[in-house]
Amino acid sequence: MADDRLSRVFSALADPTRRDIVARLASGDATVNELAEPYDVTVQAVSKHIKVLEDAGLVSRGRDAQRRPCRLEADVLDLMTKWIERYRREAEDRFRRLDAVLERTAEQSAADAPAKEAAS
Amino acid sequence: MADDRLSRVFSALADPTRRDIVARLASGDATVNELAEPYDVTVQAVSKHIKVLEDAGLVSRGRDAQRRPCRLEADVLDLMTKWIERYRREAEDRFRRLDAVLERTAEQSAADAPAKEAAS
DNA sequence: CCACTATTCAACCAATCGGTTGACAATGCC
DNA sequence: GGCATTGTCAACCGATTGGTTGAATAGTGG
Secondary structure, eight states: OSSSSHHHHHHHHHHHHHHHHHHHHHTTBBBBHHHTSSSSSOOOHHHHHHHHHHTTSSEOOOBTTTBEEEETTTTHHHHHHHHHHHHHHHHHHHHHHHHHHHHHHHHHHHHHHOOOOOOO | OOOOHHHHHHHHHSSSHHHHHHHHHOOBBOOOOHHHSSSSOOOOHHHHHHHHHHHHTTTOOOBBTTTTOOOEEEHHHHHHHHHOOOOHHHHHHHHHHHHHHHHHHHHHHHSSSSSSSOOO
């Protein structure tokens, strides 16, 4: 119960290399060696990155002889989108309401004191 | 040029406490002390969390006497949603195409060998 | 001016992270 | 069987992280 799923997903995607790996997996499955090729880090480092993505549920692995092909699990991305969208919408609604209040207040002031400015 | 915006946003939200702070700010601005109250960590720790969120562009701060009220900047959330949705859609499309191919292949096999099952 | 409140800065600490090297397991091919 | 290929495990290292305590800054209100 150490850390929830959402935390693992967010922190998995906090690393640019891992985001890049996800981007590449979106256009097709790939083996660890294929994924490691473009970077100038060891294949072990990439293996670790993939493990992080796997623990977050973002990729699953198959078995093809001694190869362990990686596949993107897009479902988990919904989890993040849902979290994000919820608060974005909430904040936007709040701003909308605030704007409405301000507008009404402005109208009121105009009505109450049609020609008077606030004293300095 | 150390780290890009997206990395900062993702890693800011990788922490449960920070996600919680964002959630609370979505329903209204708050000061550091108010935000710190529910947690059993020092106010300094929360101040650091807010700084992380601020550096990621997720919150902005105002000035009201000696208070520095925090406000959620929801725009940045769009950045993440866009990144996520792009690859989710890409992966989904790929699966859809793959399904279509498999279906066509299945039809073909059925036509080629109407009554024959594959040998054990 | 003084005291109080709100917030941050600085130094420190343990844990985690991204990377390395080196050894090891598993599988296919000759 | 022997060997090359693919991938992981283990131990280590320096940097970063999330937390602490203690001191400093800044603005309010008597």
